[in-house]
Structure formats: structure tokens, C-alpha cells
Amino acid sequence: MSDKVLLHVEGSARGEWALAVAALLQRYMQAEVTFLCTEETAPRLETILDRANAQWGLAWKGLPRVMRPGTAEEIILTEARAQPYDLIVLAPAGRLGLLRLLQGSRVGRVARAANASVLVARAPLRALERILVAIAGNPRSEDVLAEAMHFARAFRARLTVLHVLSAVPLTFAGLSEREPALADFLASDAMAARQMRETRAQLAAEGLEVDVRLRVGLVVEEILAEIAQEGYDLLVIGAHLPVRPLNGLVEDIANQLICFSPISTLAVRPPA
Amino acid sequence: MKRRIRRFLYALLGIVLFILALRLLQKGAGSLAPFLHSLTVGSVWSALGLGWLMAYLILSGSPVAAVALTLFGGQVLSDIETFGMITGSRLGASFVVLFVGFVYYLRGQRRIASVSIGVLTFLVTTTIYLPAMALGYAVLTSGMLDGVRLGALGPLHSLLDGVFGPIVLALTGNLPRGVVFLLGMGVLLCSFRIFDRALPQVERGSSRVSGIADFVYRPAVMFLAGMAVTAVTLSVSVSLTILVPLSAKGYVRRENIIPYIMGANITTFVDTLAASLLINEPRAFVIVLTEILCVSFFSLLTILFFYGRYQRLVEWLTERITRRTRYLVLFLIGVLVVPIALLRLA
Numbered sequence: 001m002s003d004k005v006l007l008h009v010e011g012s013a014r015g016e017w018a019l020a021v022a023a024l025l026q027r028y029m030q031a032e033v034t035f036l037c038t039e040e041t042a043p044r045l046e047t048i049l050d051r052a053n054a055q056w057g058l059a060w061k062g063l064p065r066v067m068r069p070g071t072a073e074e075i076i077l078t079e080a081r082a083q084p085y086d087l088i089v090l091a092p093a094g095r096l097g098l099l100r101l102l103q104g105s106r107v108g109r110v111a112r113a114a115n116a117s118v119l120v121a122r123a124p125l126r127a128l129e130r131i132l133v134a135i136a137g138n139p140r141s142e143d144v145l146a147e148a149m150h151f152a153r154a155f156r157a158r159l160t161v162l163h164v165l166s167a168v169p170l171t172f173a174g175l176s177e178r179e180p181a182l183a184d185f186l187a188s189d190a191m192a193a194r195q196m197r198e199t200r201a202q203l204a205a206e207g208l209e210v211d212v213r214l215r216v217g218l219v220v221e222e223i224l225a226e227i228a229q230e231g232y233d234l235l236v237i238g239a240h241l242p243v244r245p246l247n248g249l250v251e252d253i254a255n256q257l258i259c260f261s262p263i264s265t266l267a268v269r270p271p272a
Numbered sequence: 273m274k275r276r277i278r279r280f281l282y283a284l285l286g287i288v289l290f291i292l293a294l295r296l297l298q299k300g301a302g303s304l305a306p307f308l309h310s311l312t313v314g315s316v317w318s319a320l321g322l323g324w325l326m327a328y329l330i331l332s333g334s335p336v337a338a339v340a341l342t343l344f345g346g347q348v349l350s351d352i353e354t355f356g357m358i359t360g361s362r363l364g365a366s367f368v369v370l371f372v373g374f375v376y377y378l379r380g381q382r383r384i385a386s387v388s389i390g391v392l393t394f395l396v397t398t399t400i401y402l403p404a405m406a407l408g409y410a411v412l413t414s415g416m417l418d419g420v421r422l423g424a425l426g427p428l429h430s431l432l433d434g435v436f437g438p439i440v441l442a443l444t445g446n447l448p449r450g451v452v453f454l455l456g457m458g459v460l461l462c463s464f465r466i467f468d469r470a471l472p473q474v475e476r477g478s479s480r481v482s483g484i485a486d487f488v489y490r491p492a493v494m495f496l497a498g499m500a501v502t503a504v505t506l507s508v509s510v511s512l513t514i515l516v517p518l519s520a521k522g523y524v525r526r527e528n529i530i531p532y533i534m535g536a537n538i539t540t541f542v543d544t545l546a547a548s549l550l551i552n553e554p555r556a557f558v559i560v561l562t563e564i565l566c567v568s569f570f571s572l573l574t575i576l577f578f579y580g581r582y583q584r585l586v587e588w589l590t591e592r593i594t595r596r597t598r599y600l601v602l603f604l605i606g607v608l609v610v611p612i613a614l615l616r617l618a
Contacts, residue, residue, distance in 0.1 A: 166488075166525050168388045218527055218587060219488070243487060251488040251527065 005031040006083075006116070008076055008090040011044050016052070017121035018091040021264060023056035024125055025089070029154045035065045036079050042067045056124075073109050085116045087266075092120060108255045111239060111267045117147065118239065119266045120258055125233060128155040133236040134162045134223050134257075137192025140238050143270040145199050148236040151266070158209040160232070161199050163192040164222040165214065182214045220256045232263055239267040279470045286467030290543075291432060293460035294342055294550050295440045300453025301346025313615070316409065319349060319356035320363075321614030327364025328611075334506060335460045336361035337544040337560075342456070344559070345551040351412055355559050358544065359405045360611065362537065365508065366397035367607050389529065391600075392590045393508065394607065396533045399586065400574070404566035411562050420561060421554055429552045467506070491531040491575050498535025506543050508536045530583055534571040538564060 007022045009015060025031040037045050045065065052058040068075035072093065080088055093106035111118040133148035135141035145161070152159040163185075186193050196212045203210045215222040227235060240254040254267050313322050319340075326336040340357035343349040349357065367390070411417060444452055489497075502511040511532075541564050548556040574582045593603045 166527060168392075168524060168526050168529065217591070218583065221584060221587075249489050249493040251490050253488055 003029070003031060004084070004086045005033045006076070006079060006085040006088045007033050007035055008072060008088070009035050009037045009045060009048055010041055010072065010091070011048055012091070012094075014091040014094055014121075015048070016055075016091075017124050017264075018089050019048075019052040019058055020056045020124040020126070021119060021121040022089050023052065023058040024128060024155075025087075026059055027057065028128070029151075031087070033060075033063055034079075034083070034085070035060065035063065036075060037065075037067055038072060038075055039067055039069050073106055076110050077113050080114050080116055087117050087119055088114055089119045089121060092122065105255075105259050108259050111258050112252065112255060115269065117267060117269045118258075120261075120264060122262065122264045123233075125264060128157050128233045130160070130230070130232045131155075131157045131234045131236060132160045132162060132223075132226060132230070132232040134164070134219075135192055135195055136238065137163055137190060137195065139191075140241070140270060141192070141195055144236060144238045144268045145195055147266065147268040149199065149203060151234065151236065152203060152208055152210075153206065156208065157233070158211070159199070159203060160211040160213055160226075160230070161196050162213045162215065162223065162226055163196065164219045165216045166219050166222075182212065185214050186212065219253055220260070223257060224260060224262075227261065227263055235261050235263055235265045237265065237267055239269040241269075282466055283470035286463050286470060289459050289463035289466060290338075290547075291550055292436055292439065293456050293463055294338060294547055295432075295436050296443065296452055296456030296459060297339055297342035298345045298456075298551055299440055299444050300449045300451070300456055301343045301348050303449035303453055304343065304346075305348050313349075313353065315617060316352045316356035316405075317614050317617040319353035320360040320405070321611040321617070323357035323360025323362075324364040324611035325360075325615065326357075327361045327368060328608075330457075330461060331368050332461075332464065333361040333365025333368070333508075333540070334543050335457070335464060336364065337541075338460060338547040339457070341544070341547050341551055341553075341556050341560070344556055345553045351555055351559055352409065354556070355408055355412055355563060356405070358559070358563055359401055359408075360614075362401055362540070363394075363397060364611070365540075366394045366537075388590060388594055389524075391593050391603065392526075392529060392586065393533050395586050395589055396530055397537055399582075400534060400537065400567060400570045404563070404570045407569065408562045408566040411566065412559065417558050417562055417565075418555075420558060428549075432550065488525055488527040491579050494528045494531040495535040495571070495575055498532035498537075499539045500535075502536035503539035503542055506540065508533070508540050511536045526587065527583075530586060531575055531579075534575065538568050538571060541567075 005022065005025055007018060009019070022031070022033050026033060035045070035049065041048070045067075049058065049060040053060060066079055068078060070078065072090070076088060076090060079085075088110065090107060090110060093103075095103055095105065107118070107120045111120070128151070131148055131152055133144060135144055148159060148161075151157065165185075186197060200210045200212055213226065215226060217225075223235070223237075226232075235257065237254055237257055240252040243250045258265050258267055313319055323336050323340060326339070327333045330336065337358045340349065340354050340361065343357070344351065344354040443455065447455070498511065502508060505511045541560060545557070545560045545564065548560040593599050
């Protein structure tokens with residue numbers, strides 16, 4: 001669970017997004033935040049944190065601060081390896097065009113290589129009211145759902161559990177059977193259906209609002225379409241884990257979502 | 273072991289009949305000139321329509337591509353028209369994935385494919401092959417690849433002439449050319465059927481690798497997989513069916529299917545390339561090579577640079593077409609009418 005948080009601090013406008021998210025985590029989840037910055041940012045760290053305190057209510061006095069030499073990616077990954085953290089919070093670097101082509105995505109690289117869950121801040125959040133959790137319907141989805149429920153409980157947020165059916169039948173099924181109804185799917189013995197039923201029952205018993213959604217199509221496109229249709233504040237997904245021995249052959253869908261999601265995104269890594 | 277020997281013998285017999293069929297077709301091709309003239313097959317478009325419709329009639333693309341080469345060998349079609357007919361054969365064959373799947377389903381067979389896969393296969397083939405056809409036209413008319421020759425095939429042709437020459441001579445001496453052509457067609461279809469029996473049978477749900485289907489692979493990986501599987505099976509519809517055991521329930525992830533079809537669409541030319549070498553006409557090889565290179569060029573261009581956008585477009589079109597029965601019916605009418613209309617284009 002997200003108790004021990006590593007927050008990457010930088011002086012950019014995007015860096016403000018991460019500060020705002022960290023302030024919410026402190027307030028609602030009593031997270032223990034460690035501030036991490038590069039040597040270049042270090043002289044301005046106090047000023048940045050002071051401003052974040054005034055703007056977002058971020059508490060920082062007496063909390064640990066770490067300064068490391070290197071790029072943002074390097075210092076985050078080094079620090080995450082040096083100390084056990086539950087969650088890493090950072091903002092995207094905003095690299096575009098040629099710079100993106102040459103240097104790649106900062107958040108993508110951190111999410112792939114970090115040994116903790118990663119929360120990419122994409123907006124200056126003042127509240128977290130609606131959470132979308134996308135599940136693949138496999139045993140790993142249990143960890144993703146657990147983390148999403150943890151956030152939903154802490155923020156008293158409305159949780160939407162989404163499963164995308166990306167499979168097409170090779171056998172002829174008839175046009176009417178092409179898109180299964182949500183009710184039929186929930187009644188099925190598919191793992192995703194069971195996970196949706198259990199999450200709904202569990203959170204409803206705690207007085208929280210839970211929606212379940214089923215979409216048919218390409219996974220990334222359907223999740224982004226769901227975000228575009230509804231006003232979610234946070235997307236929760238499973239982090240990409242190596243698939244041995246096929247890892248080099250398998251697409252990193254989590255990375256695509258982390259890079260293209262227009263809202264803050266939490267990539268959950270199962271506990272070691 | 274016995275099964276392996278039987279399969280080997282089937283493969284051998286299939287190849288022998290394939291060569292015999294090509295020889296018969298080439299000898300009988302001249303009789304088709306008045307018939308093709310009456311159909312006004314005199315342009316790349318009409319040849320495209322002819323190949324397309326013929327693939328519908330015999331429910332396969334490979335025999336039509338082989339026939340196109342024999343018509344070229346018999347000086348009935350020009351190089352450009354042959355190129356058009358081969359392209360048409362692939363467009364027709366991609367539609368056959370849908371049609372054959374449905375027919376096989378009605379007959380209670382396993383070799384079936386869904387409406388979505390059929391539409392998807394047709395759209396992928398059309399969107400790659402049509403630009404490839406334009407490029408191939410430019411390549412063929414410029415003579416860019418005319419210098420490409422594959423080794424010294426003279427001894428092979430002498431050997432084949434020695435083996436098949438007397439049979440072909442006996443038949444052409446006693447039968448009208450038109451009958452020889454029809455006989456050649458029959459032997460060709462028979463050779464594909466026998467060759468099909470040499471292939472390993474695909475059993476649904478019997479695979480030890482069913483978990484593999486849970487993942488979304490990089491497009492390049494599925495592209496290579498489609499190429500490899502189709503190089504062995506020689507048929508796009510068969511290689512699509514082979515995807516079935518990758519998923520215990522007979523489902524494939526839609527993220528994986530498009531690059532797989534693209535790869536399959538390239539190596540499906542393996543038998544056509546072999547046919548081009550067997551008809552003793554050097555330019556036939558250039559025609560098939562041009563087709564392969566142009567299709568590969570547009571497939572790789574798409575995979576490497578526009579894959580995301582292309583995938584979304586094809587998925588969107590497939591979804592639109594299969595959303596309502598009447599849309600699907602309109603689509604089916606369209607893909608039947610278009611080749612007929614092309615056939616009328618002089």
C-alpha cells in the first residue's frame with residue numbers, strides 16, 4: 001500500500017502536478033513523503049517546497065530530503081533501489097518531437113525499471129473523486145484492485161472497474177453474439193467478472209460507490225476512450241512485468257497508457 | 273513415423289501434380305485468348321477483376337496466381353496484366369477467409385473463421401495490396417528489376433521436360449487445347465488439396481502453448497510469426513486457423529491479428545514464386561518478385577511508422593461493417609460487384 005512515498009521534486013510547471021498529488025496523499029493517506037531532487041534543483045528546493053506548502057498544503061518541514069547527482073530518471077531509480085518505497089510520484093518531463101525520440105519518455109522509463117508502484121501526475125489535483133481501474137482479469141489484477149480500493153477508501157472516491165475484451169472469435173459466433181452484455185459477462189465464470197463482482201460487493205458494503213464497465217476493442221484505445229467519456233481523476237493499471245522468456249516479444253501496454261493517459265496514472269507493481 | 277512418411281509422400285505427390293498442372297495450363301492457355309478477349313481482359317484493372325473473381329470461384333488465391341503465370345507463359349496476358357491478376361487473386365482469397373469460414377462452419381468443420389476476422393483480413397489485404405499494386409506497376413514498367421535472375425535453371429527445366437514432356441505431349445496431341453487447360457485446372461486444384469493433407473492438422477484447444485495468446489505482442493513479432501507460419505502452410509486462411517490453438521477458446525487478441533495477416537500476405541506467395549520458376553519464363557519470376565517486394569515495402573512501412581493509426585483505422589472500419597447485418601450485407605455485395613465492374617474496365 002502507498003505509505004512510503006518518494007516524490008521527485010523539480011522546479012518546472014509540471015513538477016507542480018507531482019507536488020499537488022503528494023499533498024493529497026499526505027492529507028488523505030497519511031503518506032510518509034521523501035523529497036528527491038537533482039543537484040541542479042537542490043539550491044531551489046526550499047523555495048519550491050515553501051511555495052507548494054502555500055499552494056497545495058504540502059507539509060515538508062522535518063521530512064527527509066535526498067539529493068543525488070544525475071538525471072531525473074537516474075536519481076529516481078537509484079534512490080528507489082537504495083531504499084524501499086511503496087510509491088514513486090513524479091511528473092512527466094514533457095519531451096516532445098525529436099527530444100522524445102532521442103531521450104524517450106521519462107515516466108515510461110521509470111515505470112518500467114522501478115521496483116515500486118509509480119504514480120504519474122498529469123494535472124494539479126485538488127481532489128480525487130473518481131478513480132478508474134482497468135483490469136486484465138488475471139491473478140495480478142488482484143493487486144491492482146487492492147491498490148485501487150485502498151485509494152477509493154482513503155479518498156472516499158467513486159471507483160469504476162473496467163475490463164476490455166480485446167479478443168475476437170475465430171469461430172463463427174453470429175453477429176448478435178459479437179458484443180456480450182455486461183450482465184451476461186458478470187454472470188460468467190471469467191476471472192475478470194469474478195474480480196468485478198467481488199470488488200463491487202466489498203466496496204458497496206463499505207458505503208462506497210462502485211461502477212463496473214465492459215468494453216470491446218483494442219485495450220489501450222478503449223481505456224483512453226473511457227477516460228475521454230467520463231471525468232476521472234486517476235487511472236489505476238498494472239505495471240508491466242517481464243514475461244520470461246517472451247519479454248522482448250511482448251508489447252508494454254502499461255507504458256503506452258502511462259505515456260498517453262491524459263489523467264494522473266498509477267501503475268501498480270505487486271509487492272516483491 | 274508412419275504418419276510422417278505419409279505426409280512426405282503427400283507433399284511429393286502434391287509437388288509432382290503442381291508441376292504437371294502448370295505445364296498443362298501453359299499448353300492450354302492459348303485457347304483462353306478468345307474467351308479473355310470476349311471478357312475484354314486487356315488492362316491491369318480487368319486482369320485484377322479476373323483474378324479476384326476467379327479466386328471467388330475456386331475459393332483460393334494460389335491456384336489463380338499460378339494460372340495467371342501460365343497465361344503469361346502462353347503469351348495470353350502481358351506482364352502488367354499478369355501482375356494485376358495475381359494481385360486480384362490475393363484480394364479474392366482474402367475474402368474467401370470469411371466465405372470459406374462460414375461454409376465450413378455450416379458443414380460442421382473445424383476450419384472456420386469469424387465474420388470479423390474475414391472482414392479484417394479483407395481490409396488489411398486491400399489497404400496494403402492496392403498501394404503495392406501502384407508501386408509494382410511503376411517498377412514493372414520502368415524495368416527496374418528486369419536484371420534480376422535466379423541462377424541457372426536450365427538443367428532443372430531439362431529434367432522437368434524429360435519427365436513431364438511426354439505426358440503433356442500425349443494429352444495435347446489428343447485433346448483440344450481448352451480441355452487441356454481445364455484438365456490443368458483440375459490437376460492444380462487436386463495438387464493443392466493433396467498438399468494440404470501433408471500439413472499437420474490443427475486441433476482446437478489441444479495446444480500446450482495456450483497461455484501465449486494472453487499477451488499482446490509487438491507488431492513486428494506477429495508480422496514475422498504470420499510470415500513463418502504461412503511460409504509452411506502456404507495459405508492465409510489455414511495460417512489464421514492455426515491461431516486457434518494459441519487460445520484454448522478459439523479467440524485471438526485483436527492487437528495481434530493485423531500484423532499477423534500482413535506477414536501471412538507476403539509468404540503466401542511462396543508457391544507462386546515456385547510456379548514462376550517452373551514455367552521457364554524469366555520475367556514471370558520478376559513479376560512475382562515485384563509483387564512480394566512491393567507488398568513487403570508497404571507492410572513494413574505501416575508496421576514501422578504508422579502502425580497505431582493504421583490499426584485504429586482498420587479496427588474502426590471492421591467495427592462499422594460488422595455492427596449491423598445490413599452493413600455487412602452491403603459490404604458483401606460491394607466486394608462481389610467491384611471485381612465484376614473492374615472486369616468491364618478495358
